[in-house]
Amino acid sequence: MYFDYAATTPPNDEVLKTFDTVNRDFWANPHALHRPGLRAEQLLEQARGQVLALLGAESGFRCIFTSGATESNNMAIRGTAYRFKKRGKHLITSAVEHPSVLTVFQSLESEGFDVTVLPVLGNGTVDPEELKNALRPDTTLVSLMHVNNEVGAINELPILGKVIKEGSDAVFHVDAAQSAGKLPIDLSKLQVDLLTFSAHKFYGLKGSGALLLPEKMVFKPLLYGGGQEFGLRSGTADPARAAAMAKALRLSLKNWEEDFAWVSKLRFQIQETLQKIPEVEINGSLDEGSPYIINCSVAGIKPETILQGLAEKKIYISTVSACSARQTAESFVVKAVTGDTKRAQHSIRISLASITAQDEVDGLCATLPELIETLR
Ligand code: PLP
DSSP states (O other), X not given: OBOBTTTOOOOOHHHHHHHHHHHHHSOSOTTOSSXXXXXXXXXXXXXXXXXXXXXXXXXXXXXXEESOHHHHHHHHXXXXXXXXXXXXXXXXXXXXXXXXXXHHHHHHHHTTOEEEEEOOXXXXXXXXXXXXXXXXXXXXXEEEESBOTTTOOBOOHHHHHHHHHHHOSOEEEEEOTTTBTTBOOOTTTSOOOEEEEEGGGGTOOTTOEEEEEETTOOOOOSSOSSOTTTTTSOSOOOHHHHHHHHHHHHHHHHTHHHHHHHHHHHHHHHHHHHHHSTTEEEESOSSSSOTTEEEEEETTSOHHHHHHHHHHTTOBOEESOTTTOSOXXXXXXXXXXXXXXXXXXXXXXXXXXXXXXXXXHHHHHHHHHHHHHHHO
């Protein structure tokens, strides 16, 4: 029983079929000028168009295919910071961002940029008022996540975008790794300039993702070479991965409402179970936030011990953020959300997917209270 879908999801059969077909039938270099190359290029461009359309970004945006959210975040943050550094060197992010965002800001800080790291509210979201007060005439970039990967908090993008655009000339970058494919995102209605995501979070393949950015935006690439992907990401593009990602995104978004309702039902069952266990506290919000992610702290027991105990029963959850590293230290996200070090040291994450079955949740809800009592 797998409850670690925020770390990754299994690739969908149809996605694997698309990947296989394109690899077999359209394997030519999409940048070559011969006929097989042009056919591969056609598929690549078709996938690009589909991704843009699925995210309301058909007009005014570009899609750059990358190796995933880590690369997209690096490219977006570094690219924007350098691009506008003559205008200003003030950058804003939040305390609960993924390490692929926070460590980029740390490195920019060591290069002389001035970084404001916003605190978050008790539900894990950024306070629009706090953001407004942090904006300055020299702010060039604000980078905030859509859904938090540890506690599932959902930032209100329409409100945050409005605050940024009304109060500054800053570019707004959003890490949507935990929301793409699960929540609808319509860039035509949001004041978001750059959007990051990874295909393997919505039944696509690992090693593929994208950065959406304004058509007119140019910046220094991370990778130099043949100038592919509008000069922003050199290297031979992979039509198979691109087509697989477009398919995964389309399939995930097709049923997003139904999936959201199903997962919400399971989430409430798990939360109810957790709330009945003495000295277990839910981190983040109980009824707002993404239903795909549940985080709680279990006093008196090391998270690794709970993980092991559940693993012996073939139930797999995670501590801290399994997608950042195999670390067992305290969760800086839970610390920022609760302000409580003990809770941050004792947090576990249970994450769900549309494919999570009722009997799996029943199994977890029967096992966890008993295990915690035994361990105590
Ligand atoms: N951003 C968030 C919010 C994530 O949850 C993840 C997950 O790993 C990433 C970025 C990095 O994604 P990837 O490992 O696919 O590059």
